[in-house]
Amino acid sequence: MKILEINHMKKSFDDLEVIKDISLAVNEGEVLSIIGPSGSGKSTVLRCAAMLEKMDSGELIYLGEYAAHNTEGKSTYISKKELRRFHKYYGLVFQNFNLFPHYTVLKNITDAPMTVEKVSKKAAEERAMVLLKKLGLEDKRDAYPYQLSGGQQQRVSIARALALQPKILFFDEPTSALDPELTGEVLKVIKELAKEKMTMIIVTHEMQFAKELSDRIIFMENGRIQEEGTPEQLFSTENTRVKDFIGKFAM
Numbered sequence: 001m002k003i004l005e006i007n008h009m010k011k012s013f014d015d016l017e018v019i020k021d022i023s024l025a026v027n028e029g030e031v032l033s034i035i036g037p038s039g040s041g042k043s044t045v046l047r048c049a050a051m052l053e054k055m056d057s058g059e060l061i062y063l064g065e066y067a068a069h070n071t072e073g074k075s076t077y078i079s080k081k082e083l084r085r086f087h088k089y090y091g092l093v094f095q096n097f098n099l100f101p102h103y104t105v106l107k108n109i110t111d112a113p114m115t116v117e118k119v120s121k122k123a124a125e126e127r128a129m130v131l132l133k134k135l136g137l138e139d140k141r142d143a144y145p146y147q148l149s150g151g152q153q154q155r156v157s158i159a160r161a162l163a164l165q166p167k168i169l170f171f172d173e174p175t176s177a178l179d180p181e182l183t184g185e186v187l188k189v190i191k192e193l194a195k196e197k198m199t200m201i202i203v204t205h206e207m208q209f210a211k212e213l214s215d216r217i218i219f220m221e222n223g224r225i226q227e228e229g230t231p232e233q234l235f236s237t238e239n240t241r242v243k244d245f246i247g248k249f250a251m
Helices: 042-049 080-089 105-115 121-134 150-162 180-195 207-213 231-235 240-249
Strands: 002-013 016-027 031-035 057-062 065-071 074-077 090-093 168-172 199-203 216-221 224-229
Touching (some): 031 042, 031 207, 150 180, 180 207, 224 240, 231 240
Parallel strands (some): 031 199, 090 168, 168 199
Antiparallel strands (some): 002 057, 216 224
């Protein structure tokens, strides 16, 4: 089953055309990694998929339902009220954690289920503690973000995204703000999610990680998909631009 489908996405900021024409689909249980140089439009694809930005044209479809249609070359979104139910389909993990600094770890995780899903406090806290235990953070429930390492903050951010029980998780450079030691603990969590068949799109510069984890990899540049395939296909490609890019990052 297709969880997400994007058809002919285009997006400009003022006169800068960031996404020129992107189409992709992600099936249930699939891990798709997006790689490419800075400024290629990778993060913008995620932000448009998560409706933090609106596409200029193109279609956005979750579980066969249209969030945005293409009408005469422009994206037409369904009503705000209808869009609300789409938000439960996905979770987003940012590179800079984006935790509420004045909330404890537990409140950071329980806030959305209680306000968005109207889950009871007891049920939300039970769900949160299961996630904290899974991510090795159960002793941090009453800590505040400033008391945590970057790796711990990112794991809390992942727990917060999982608390809404999404169908798909978006990761936008989840380790770029972390040093190598802390990067490892976050990548380990993402690998565990992949084993559990969590559907994910991961924008990353961790080439070895993308190679080990992904079912498919997309190489983006200049607002377009330049190459797409399995890790084996991408890492053995004859495309000199992709080879050159991977070679710079691969260990």
